[in-house]
């Protein structure tokens with residue numbers, strides 16, 4: 439089933455001499471259950487794309503359909519509801535509230551659609567278990583490692599049971615151990631919580647946890663690479679495609695240098 443359809447999407451910023459086509463007739467789709475990576479050079483339009491899918495910005499032309507709904511036809515109220523109920527967000531910086539405990543940060547999005555208290559406790563429990571946060575629920579964000587903070591962000595993104603999680607460089611602030619751990623948890627969310635993920639990353643190792651990578655350049659679709667075999671083989675094809683998109687030759691490395 440198609441969850442996300444990006445149709446001839448263009449986004450022009452500025453005008454006249456300052457005109458920048460951040461996206462230029464971009465089309466692709468994502469099926470429910472996928473873990474898709476979005477890659478491409480800096481300025482390719484990756485964040486713009488996520489912002490349009492998130493309805494945080496409006497396209498100049500084209501449209502995005504999510505779960506059969508055209509985003510450009512949503513009223514303000516419907517867009518707010520779509521963001522709250524259909525989407526979860528994970529960004530590079532954690533945006534956790536320092537004065538709230540881990541538990542309260544995770545359940546914050548439910549403030550707007552409160553389930554019954556018993557359900558709330560059960561949901562918190564299951565999400566905390568899924569993300570390995572059970573022992574940290576009463577701590578405050580500044581008492582956590584960066585990797586743990588990002589797992590709290592992931593828990594907060596998934597507590598509303600969204601169909602789609604949008605992640606922009608979620609491992610960007612993490613060292614490779616914490617990044618690997620987060621990616622394993624995101625894979626678990628994808629497989630066990632039945633969440634579709636779209637993740638922007640510039641890092642081939644991070645991308646190798648996805649099942650498919652869409653490469654964009656100059657705001658347009660460039661190519662895609664689908665995982666068929668091992669993660670190492672997938673990593674190698676991602677590196678090869680990066681070399682092609684950059685027009686240079688980057689050496690292959692090991693996808694699992696910090697992992698047995």
Ligand SMILES: Nc1ncnc2c1ncn2[C@@H]1O[C@H](COP(=O)(O)OP(=O)(O)OP(=O)(O)O)[C@@H](O)[C@H]1O
Pocket residue numbers: 451452458459460478479480481482483484485486487640
């Ligand atoms: N609000 C804005 N006003 C004007 N130009 C913008 C705006 N936002 C983005 N752009 C331009 O649109 C293009 C795409 O930007 P975008 O942030 O989507 O790139 P990106 O692929 O996410 O890059 P990076 O990998 O560096 O994060 C860039 O040329 C950028 O300068």
Ligand SMILES: [Mg+2]
Pocket residue numbers: 484485486
């Ligand atoms: Mg960006």
